[in-house]
Amino acid sequence: MDPILQALWIVIDPYNLAVMTLAGLFGMFVGAMPGLTATMATALLIPVTFFMPPVPAVAAIVTATAMAIFAGDIPGALIRIPGTPSSAAYVADSYKLTQKGQAELVLGCCLVFSAIGGIFGSLVLAFAAPALAEISLKFSSFEFFWIAIFGLTCAIFISTGHPIKGMVSVLLGLFIATVGIDPTAGQPRFTMGSVELLGGIDFIPVMIGMFAISELLRWVLGTRKVETLQTKQLGSVFRGQWALFLKYKWNTFRSAVIGVVIGFLPGAGSDIAAWVTYAISKKFSKEPEKFGTGHIEGVVDAGTANNSSLSGAWVPALVFGIPGDSITAIVIGVLYMKGLNPGPTLMLDQPEMLYAIFIVFMIANIVMLPLGWVAIKLFRHVLKVPREMLMPLILMACIVGSFAMNNTLFGVGIMLVMGIIAYLMEENGFPIAPTILGLVLGGLVENNFMTSMMKADGNVLAFFERPISAVLGVIVIAAWIWLIWSMIRAKPPLVTDEEASVT
Template sequence: MTAFLDGLNLVMSADVLVTMVVSALFGLFVGMIPGLSATMAVALLVPVAFTLSPVAALATIITCSGMAMFAGDIPAAFLRIPGTPASAAYTSDMNELVKAGRLGEALGLSVMSSAIGGIMGTIVLMFGAPFLADFAMNFSSYEYFWLALLGLSCATLVAGDDALKGWIALMIGLFLSVVGLDFVTGIQRYTFGNMNLQGGIGFISVMIGAFALAEIFRKAASFDNEKLDTKIKITGNPYPSAAVLWRERKHIGRGGVIGTLVGALPGAGADIAAWVTYAISKRFAREPKLFSKGSTEGVAGAASANNAALSGSYVPTLVFGIPGDSITAIVVGVLILKGIQPGPLVFVNSADMVNAIYIIFLLANIILIPLGIASIYLGRFVISVRDAILYPLILLLCIYGAYAVSNNIFELWVVLAIGILVWIMQENDYPAAPLILGLVLGQVVEQNFMSSIIKANGNYINFFNRPISGTLGVITLIVWTYPLAAAFMKWRSAPSDKETEESSSSN
């Protein structure tokens, strides 16, 4: 109780409350713009968060991401264009409902479902994370090595349809993570004589380049100087009725649970949580034929899962220091920059800050309701901002953000290089998320591996001697070998060309 009151005292300070309101408005604005993700909104705010206190910095990221996640539903409803990837699952339903004049059953229901799902995820975070932290107190470098390696494996498994491209993106991120001085020997690696690279690749610069500048390049390839033509008038009451909320209570609750569980998986994220929940909601729906044609059941479940996944992703982040998604990868970087090492000890050494995070999540989801409803009216004006005004403004924020962190021009070159690289990758359907997770987790894997191998005196069997370490090691090896084994079995079971020809000729 003392830690909770200390956390409440931290959150109720003027700087934290002001930053929450400002970051909420910024998150709503960015989320409304088609194509701009919640991760990009957070990445643009990282340089600002760097100048704030640890609690204010976390409040900025948490509030901004939650608001941007909901705001992506606004262009989905008005233009049939998802504002964020997580909104893509139920874009058709939102648009059909708005066209039918059922605004409250589209965006109004989305606001309430997002807030309820976020609160459900926060409750799980509050009671589940400390329990896992007590369990993780027994972890050594062996367990952290396998856990980080498992996180890298899961990140590639959920990266997209093409697993090979996910692996390639991951390898690029891992290469970037080893640039600089060797963890053990202090030898320079891949610095090419440039002193700016001795400290490694700047995390914030990579984030800005990957999620902001790459998007500018992508948009420039199809530049349109005209305004978006909404042609949809806001009709109907934006407030969902109590009857609608009660009718969809099972889908909202199910979405909150699934979203939290999926969000807790390293590398999964809100977009996967939304698609999984949407599919399950259709399976148990009263009217499955309405899905993609204006289903309130699909909207309620998937919208709830979105924000629940944001809360769930903080479970592995706080307990193990393993990012749950690209947003919490930024959180890990910010915490480390602030001198706070995520992991089980954070619940002991910084209990007040952990409780402050719980309170921030609750407040952010509560203020989402009035601000989200207000943004429904403003949404059609925001999504009409001309590209010629919006994207140069974002470019200025990128330049300011990268330079402000270290006052080093070299960081701008890093932003440019990463922006071009990620843009080329995305144009060829290579996902960016594994690259970021590789950069963050690569250092965790290397440091814990070197620490473990030194303690084990070169004996690799010691990686499996401890019960938890051995279990995590076996699970990781299964995850790594299963795709190869499945491909081999498929090849063995497939009929040969000769057998196919003989079968055809006999027929």
């Protein structure tokens, strides 16, 4: 118990708590701004951590990351622009709940269940880190290929009523992911002689364009009625959350577990965790037809998995020195800089520092509740701004977010082009969320497939020779067979009133 008590004494130092509070507010701001990701929040904090001792430096990164992931839900619910890629999985439900006058419920749900997922992930990190990290080391390129394919399959499953259109949307995302230099052959693909395209197309300008610019176009052109959101003052965002937890307690536990498992797989992260849990939630829901129309169940599940996956990503980073995602890759550098060498020896040489990190995770997710409440109260004023003033401000924020990725106007151009494409897609009933997932997972699919094929000397059956890979492969193939069979047996979808009005 001595190392644990020593770690607790280190963490509750007033200086550390003040650092966590300021970092949390910074993370809230970054997460709520479209185009500014949790990874960017971490990167921007690195220069500040140079002047900090090890524990407050790590505490600042942990707190800012957790807050940024949650804060991405706020603009998604209020103006249909997800602040972070992981929030895109359920932005349709959260925004439509706001349109129905339930902004208070959905924002409280995002806050509370993000905290629950984060606390659960922290407990898993503290008690099961070595065992989970050992499992993650058994995953090779074969297993990661199947996981990525399963994520793409989930995108098709969540395409309400039109799997074919969902598949086309995924294929568009995969095509965009192929633009740039072939990672295997080193040859440029679909670059059309453009130097900027040699580096590929970043998903941040694409996400901003497809969610934000398409909404702006819809408002400017007036092709579809833009509902006036409820502008009444929000009451307690915590009202009704206990009832939600009792109703979806098993969903919450299931999503927290899935989030942690996906999190500790190197290269996965909160984006894939959100999409996979949303698809699983829809699959096992008693009301799957309500998903995408303003149903809170998908928000509960994906919101829980978001933050639980963050803790999972730290398992391989702390125990074996292997980054679980882009954020922990940055953190490993910070740990080395502070003299904390991540790996098996960390528990033996400096156990109090490792326990301090576990306690920081727990406190960060508890602090999320009051800080999140403040963020919601401040951001809600966006509902009171007239659309004629709000839309130009949103456009300016989108331009800044797209420009900031590479400090060039090329990102702004990508944003505008993808905004037009997304507008045309939605007007014709094609979902845009699967395109984002296809772009995010495209590189993961290609790299792991090519690596596996080179390992196996072109033998496709090698994808089924390893036990874990074989199980994952069978699951994915079974899901595709079930999907195709359901499409064959299904009756032609009825034209909804909304689609009729569009045509």
